[in-house]
Amino acid sequence: MVRATVTTAADLLLVRNVSRRARLTFEALRGHYNRRGQSRADMVALSTMLSRGLCLYRDKRIVGPVPGVFVGDVFNYRAELIVVGLHNHTQAGIGYVPASLVSEGHPVATSIVSSGGYLDDSDSGDVLVYTGSGGRPRNGGEHHADQAFERGNLALAYSCKYGVEVRVIRCHDCDASPSAKLYVYDGLYKVESTSYGPGKSGREVCKFNLVRIPGQEELGSKIWHASRKLTSTLDTNTRPPGYITLDLSKGKEAVRIPVCNTVDQNTSPTEFEYIARPEVPPSMVPPRLARRHRCCIYSKTACGGGSSSCSCSCVKRNGGGGPAYNADGTLVRGVPVVYECGVLCGCPSSCPNRVTQRGMTHRLEVFRSNETEWGVRTLDLIQPGAFICEFTGVAVDAAHSRNATGSSTYWGGILDPRKFPARWREWGDASAAALPDEVPSRFPQCLAPEYLLDVSLRRNFATYICHSGTPNAFVEFVIRGDENESCPHLMVFAMETIPPMRELSIDYGLDQ
Numbered sequence: 001m002v003r004a005t006v007t008t009a010a011d012l013l014l015v016r017n018v019s020r021r022a023r024l025t026f027e028a029l030r031g032h033y034n035r036r037g038q039s040r041a042d043m044v045a046l047s048t049m050l051s052r053g054l055c056l057y058r059d060k061r062i063v064g065p066v067p068g069v070f071v072g073d074v075f076n077y078r079a080e081l082i083v084v085g086l087h088n089h090t091q092a093g094i095g096y097v098p099a100s101l102v103s104e105g106h107p108v109a110t111s112i113v114s115s116g117g118y119l120d121d122s123d124s125g126d127v128l129v130y131t132g133s134g135g136r137p138r139n140g141g142e143h144h145a146d147q148a149f150e151r152g153n154l155a156l157a158y159s160c161k162y163g164v165e166v167r168v169i170r171c172h173d174c175d176a177s178p179s180a181k182l183y184v185y186d187g188l189y190k191v192e193s194t195s196y197g198p199g200k201s202g203r204e205v206c207k208f209n210l211v212r213i214p215g216q217e218e219l220g221s222k223i224w225h226a227s228r229k230l231t232s233t234l235d236t237n238t239r240p241p242g243y244i245t246l247d248l249s250k251g252k253e254a255v256r257i258p259v260c261n262t263v264d265q266n267t268s269p270t271e272f273e274y275i276a277r278p279e280v281p282p283s284m285v286p287p288r289l290a291r292r293h294r295c296c297i298y299s300k301t302a303c304g305g306g307s308s309s310c311s312c313s314c315v316k317r318n319g320g321g322g323p324a325y326n327a328d329g330t331l332v333r334g335v336p337v338v339y340e341c342g343v344l345c346g347c348p349s350s351c352p353n354r355v356t357q358r359g360m361t362h363r364l365e366v367f368r369s370n371e372t373e374w375g376v377r378t379l380d381l382i383q384p385g386a387f388i389c390e391f392t393g394v395a396v397d398a399a400h401s402r403n404a405t406g407s408s409t410y411w412g413g414i415l416d417p418r419k420f421p422a423r424w425r426e427w428g429d430a431s432a433a434a435l436p437d438e439v440p441s442r443f444p445q446c447l448a449p450e451y452l453l454d455v456s457l458r459r460n461f462a463t464y465i466c467h468s469g470t471p472n473a474f475v476e477f478v479i480r481g482d483e484n485e486s487c488p489h490l491m492v493f494a495m496e497t498i499p500p501m502r503e504l505s506i507d508y509g510l511d512q
Helices: 009-035 041-051 078-083 151-162 220-235 294-298
Strands: 094-097 108-114 127-131 166-173 181-198 204-212 243-245 337-340 364-369 373-378 387-390 394-397 451-454 473-480 489-494
Touching: 009 041, 009 078, 041 078, 078 181, 094 151, 108 127, 108 151, 151 181, 151 204, 166 204, 166 220, 181 220
Parallel strands: 108 166, 337 473
Antiparallel strands: 094 108, 127 204, 166 181, 181 204, 364 373, 387 489, 394 451, 473 489
């Protein structure tokens, strides 16, 4: 049983990357098993990671904060909690260190998952009355037996006695999650008191009064509920205090882009011309081919649709091994370039190989920040691998631009696609697990972009996405049909599960 302390910014970046890498491996494995029709792909992925020693801190039994996990982080599956070392049970609500590993000879609780499943549970955010485990069937149902101070209940009681803080993860119902549940890490709590007596069910129950330790980041669950209230308000066309406009795009995007500034009077995002699609000069657009791609003869069926033997020529250009996108529209694997079906293809707009062409589906907003000046944050829960948005501006031939050899920058008027690091390599990569049946990736060959994107006067909101060395999103090049391969679209995809009100970030290559 140990406490982990991270003191420097460099160490914080390091442990965040370690945690992020573990979650990426889990998501890659879960997707791998899910595409093969495996039931409970999340649990199979967890089992694979456990057997290969890829889950974090399994031998450390960490008390207190877990390195690399931030207050407000969200998880779609309980299995993920085990992967990053936040909780150590797939079903039990109380995680604890057994007595044999504690010097005092008593078990000590380190984490709880609170789902409000017992009648005596009470939750006001900073104060949580948590009912112990036991007394009812594992899969729910009426409370039919008395609880006892044993196992996790006993460990929580000793956490109270010894003053050991407990990590609290709250479980929420969530339609946007593939598991229909969302687990939100809400920080550290102290067990202030315990009691035992008749509960509302008439059975004896163990109750624990937990109080949140002050000085932590805002409750993730509180932000979750506040974001849902905010989106409901915005949906009624009501402009909340601090909002400059309800739609920066003026109807040009599939969803509205509000702008919020509660810091100062700056309104600069509203002062440029908004364009929802990049503008490419005629000289950079190749002549249309007279023939259509072969995928159009299969227009009555989906191009891809989860089959690794798909005959669609556009899908085949992605390097083999099946379609570029999963059935839910998330990206299967990061590649140098994604080839989507284009305007000359006979497949319909609903084709699963046209994900980015259907536009934005997540509600985002531009906001004023003391840290990054202007930024972009999500108002919705975004799933890992999901398409978020596209960078727009005016394409300029790099060979004839004075900025062709300019410094790497993501602001100042010019965006250079060649400067983006290959963060796409991290998405969908399950190589750490060394799966015996995994087909080696065959990445398609593609040209380096031969253009710069002038975003000085005409652009969209994407230029306000901030830079990070541990980004939660990444840029993927996308070519549609017979488009010029040296002028790919710059598409942004989620690298991880991004909770509501969290700022989006990508790696612009500024640290190279």
